[in-house]
Amino acid sequence: EDQVTQSPEALRLQEGESSSLNCSYTVSGLRGLFWYRQDPGKGPEFLFTLYSAGEEKEKERLKATLTKKESFLHITAPKPEDSATYLCAVLDNQGGKLIFGQGTELSVKP
Amino acid sequence: NAGVTQTPKFQVLKTGQSMTLQCAQDMNHEYMSWYRQDPGMGLRLIHYSVGAGITDQGEVPNGYNVSRSTTEDFPLRLLSAAPSQTSVYFCASSHRQPFYTSFDTQYFGPGTRLTVL
Numbered sequence: 001e002d003q004v005t006q007s008p009e010a011l012r013l014q015e016g017e018s019s020s021l022n023c024s025y026t027v028s029g030l031r032g033l034f035w036y037r038q039d040p041g042k043g044p045e046f047l048f049t050l051y052s053a054g055e056e057k058e059k060e061r062l063k064a065t066l067t068k069k070e071s072f073l074h075i076t077a078p079k080p081e082d083s084a085t086y087l088c089a090v091l092d093n094q095g096g097k098l099i100f101g102q103g104t105e106l107s108v109k110p
Numbered sequence: 111n112a113g114v115t116q117t118p119k120f121q122v123l124k125t126g127q128s129m130t131l132q133c134a135q136d137m138n139h140e141y142m143s144w145y146r147q148d149p150g151m152g153l154r155l156i157h158y159s160v161g162a163g164i165t166d167q168g169e170v171p172n173g174y175n176v177s178r179s180t181t182e183d184f185p186l187r188l189l190s191a192a193p194s195q196t197s198v199y200f201c202a203s204s205h206r207q208p209f210y211t212s213f214d215t216q217y218f219g220p221g222t223r224l225t226v227l
Contacts, residue, residue, distance in 0.1 A: 004152075034216075041220075041221070042221070043114075043200050043202075043219050043220050044200070044218045046215045046217070049215070087152070097155055097158070097169075100152040101152055102150055102152045
């Protein structure tokens with residue numbers, strides 16, 4: 001069964017304190033892994049898509065990496081405005097539907 | 111472009127009532143979908159459509175109906191609301207399915223928060 005597990009459930013950082021969020025997945029033949037950001041009361045906002053192990057993508061203070069079993073979202077020198085819930089999703093084994101993890105709620109204090 | 115719009119933003123229903131959640135997009139996207147988001151459960155796919163006149167079931171379709179008469183609109187109908195349908199509902203759209211390239215990025219609406227008493 002295709003499954004996505006994110007850890008930790010919640011992460012509290014001080015401004016400038018770098019850290020990583022984890023997304024572990026089980027799917028036969030990964031066709032794509034997606035990271036989204038979700039602010040309270042809003043819909044998810046697309047961040048990155050990764051398609052193959054070893055691939056990396058960056059956007060401002062965020063960097064997403066992918067291995068055969070997991071993906072990391074690295075946050076370098078975070079700011080309070082980076083506070084949000086970060087969602088990870090993978091394409092199912094037929095490649096047509098997204099399977100989402102439960103999300104990691106990130107809080108960055110000044 | 112307004113992107114993906116959803117109405118209403120909030121709704122309270124009594125058990126057994128019916129209602130329709132509206133979703134519209136102005137990006138000429140072929141693929142549209144409905145998700146529900148519950149605490150600790152992540153986003154779960156309810157129904158989806160790959161184009162006008164074509165719909166299919168997702169992971170949790172029971173109690174919900176959809177139709178797609180135009181490219182722009184994809185309403186979600188609750189036939190007889192139950193407390194288990196209390197959730198936040200998101201509509202999403204993309205150019206196509208599956209999402210093999212960044213061209214196929216899914217855009218989400220702002221959500222409808224539904225409470226069933």
